[in-house]
Amino acid sequence: MSAVHDPTVQLSNSRSSRLKEWCRSVPVLTLFVKKPEGEQATFSSSVGVLFTALGSAVGTGNIWRFSRIMARHADEGGALAFIIAWVLFLFLWSIPIILLEYGVGRFTRKSVVESFGTLLGPTYRFMGAFMALVSFLIASYYSVVLGWCAYYFVISCAHPLPGSLVESTADWEQLQSSVWPVVCHFLAVTASALSVCRGVSTIEPVVCVSITALLIIVVFCFYWAIFLPHASRGIVHIFTPNWASFMSSSLWLDALSQNAWDTGGGLGTFLTYATYMKRSHGAVKMGVLIPIINNLVSLVCGIMVFSNVFSVLSQHHYDNAASPVDLLKQSGPASTGITFLWMPILFNGIYGGRFLAAIFFLCLTLAGLSSLISFVEQLVHTLTDFGLQRIPATILVSITMFLVGVASALDLDVLVNQDSVWGYAMILCGCLLVFLVLRLNPFKFRRQFFNDYGVGDWSLPLVWVFIIMLIAPIEGVGMIMWWIVEEVYTKPGTWWQLTRDSLAMVLTQWSVVALVVLALNWFMKPLSIGPPRNVRLRRLIGFFIRYKEPVRHGEEERKEGKVEEEEEEGKVEEEEHGGIGLVELSTQNPSILVVNSVHESEV
Secondary structure (H helix, E strand, O other), X not given: OOHHHOHHHHXXXXXXXXXXXXXXXXXXXHHHXXXXXXXXXXXXXXXXXHHHHHHHHOOHHHHHHHHHHHHHOOEOOEOHHHXXXXXXXXXXXXXXXXXXXHHHHHHHOOOHHHHHHHHHOHHHHHHHHHHHHHHHHHHHHHHHHHHHHHHHHHHHHHOOOOOOHHHHHHHHHHHHOOOHHHHHHHHHHHHHHHHHOOOHHHHHHHHHHHHHHHHHHHHHHHHHHHOOOOHHHHHHHHOOOOHHHHHOHHHHHHHHHHHHHHHOOOOOHHHHHHOOOOOOOOHHHHHHHHHHHHHHHXXXXXXXXXXXXXXXXXXOOOOOOHHHHHHHHOOOHHHOOHHHHHHHHHHHOOOOHHHHHHHHHHHHHHHHHHHHHHHHHHHHHHHHHOOEOHHHHHHHHHHHHHHHHHHHHHOHHHHHHHXXXXXXXXXXXXXXXXXXXXXXXXXXXXXXXXHOOOOOOOOOOOHHHHHHHHHHHHHHHHHHHHHHHXXXXXXXXXXXXXXXXXXXXXXXXXHHHHHHHHHHHHHOOOOOOOOOOOHHHHHHHHHHEOOOOXXXXXXXXXXXXXXXXXXXXXXXXXXXXXXXXXXXXXXXOOHHHHHHHHHHOOO
């Protein structure tokens, strides 16, 4: 009997297929199962979507950046005003923007640059390019912070923990005066590059493991910190209001930029991950739950750090409530070292604290890595959309990111400057996404990207349209204008100088990036190169770029005729196509018809 018709062989193949399908449904096992040729890469399950999105949002920023931004506004009156503004922007900015990103990415299956080009036309690619460059510049210094976390993990394993602020400060200064920030920065970039080399099949399992471990350690540390002696003083200080600070534009601007930085809303990272989502993966559910969970983690981490600081300083006879706040603000330039100064002291007072400190900084490193992976994947995805192969694109992004980030690794003032400039630029990125939806019509966007497109998802409420049309533009443009006016009036002699935190420095760097993307706008188009006849040359070039698929004789004419027919049938009702704005967009961008035909068969 032929082996093809052998029942034993067929049964074995059936079992093998079922085993492979089961492995693909488990995030950690996706590393060991290869996708079938030609199959669109997607997340293995909704759990994988949830953890990967959490990994993009939850990272070192929840502990390192949120705590220091809150310390900046935690004056003698308390930090409650900042917390209120921060929570308001969660629901009026971050969640609506993240929902927008999920809708665009899941539908177009393209990078942020090509999403603008597909939906609005090639003229608007520069908007997506601006967002991609902002993500790149943030990732360049973020990897430096990730390197600090890795360094402290090793130090916690090899050396005793500091028992006082003096010892902890000495460890911090020793790190900053050595070559280790550059070395750790290089290792962080390398680790992120290795994690995206195979796309979602490597991203998903790495992020699932790291985020699970981090959340367990954070919950434990939070529980321990709130029961420390005098920890209640720190908690009370966080939730004590100073209503006069509401009149400061810097509080509102920091609250908005921190919320965007915290959640990742407006950078395009969620848009990139959404390209791997299926219609059955709830975009609305994820877009609402992920930012809320992320901000809860940030608040828990902030309470943990403040409880630790007030407890330690109270035991060292700092009776003045302002003293802990002053010392928080003095923890390096712009409080950059707050986590690395105080968390080792916290663990030093715990039985087995050295082991727990190592685990904490390891998980903080893994969580930071998960966020850095989302930045790198966004940039690699953009280059692959333009015709580069994934591995060369990953190498190019990694080398450039390392070189740009070296300045932040060598000088803390440069890192603080970059954090301020591009943290505020995230508001501009959110405004660009809002502009995209306003151009497409928010009502149709809501219906055709979400309510008529998703399978088994929540319905996107009409209030989202109201926020996108009215509140979000006022928030974004209004906050930037308020900040500019206040900087000019309160700093008449310094705002125009190119200093670390000056208005002129921020606007200058924004302008340079904007001019670059505008100048390159007409050259930004996917490569269209056919394979050369020489076999060796074809293999060599094919390692770096994807060749244009050969068109058979007569096929190009048939395609052109089909496009003309579709343009003439533009009066057909949108519901028959199941696409977004197909009636109006088909005449401007026939490529959307191809996108819709792909989505029709997707479940």
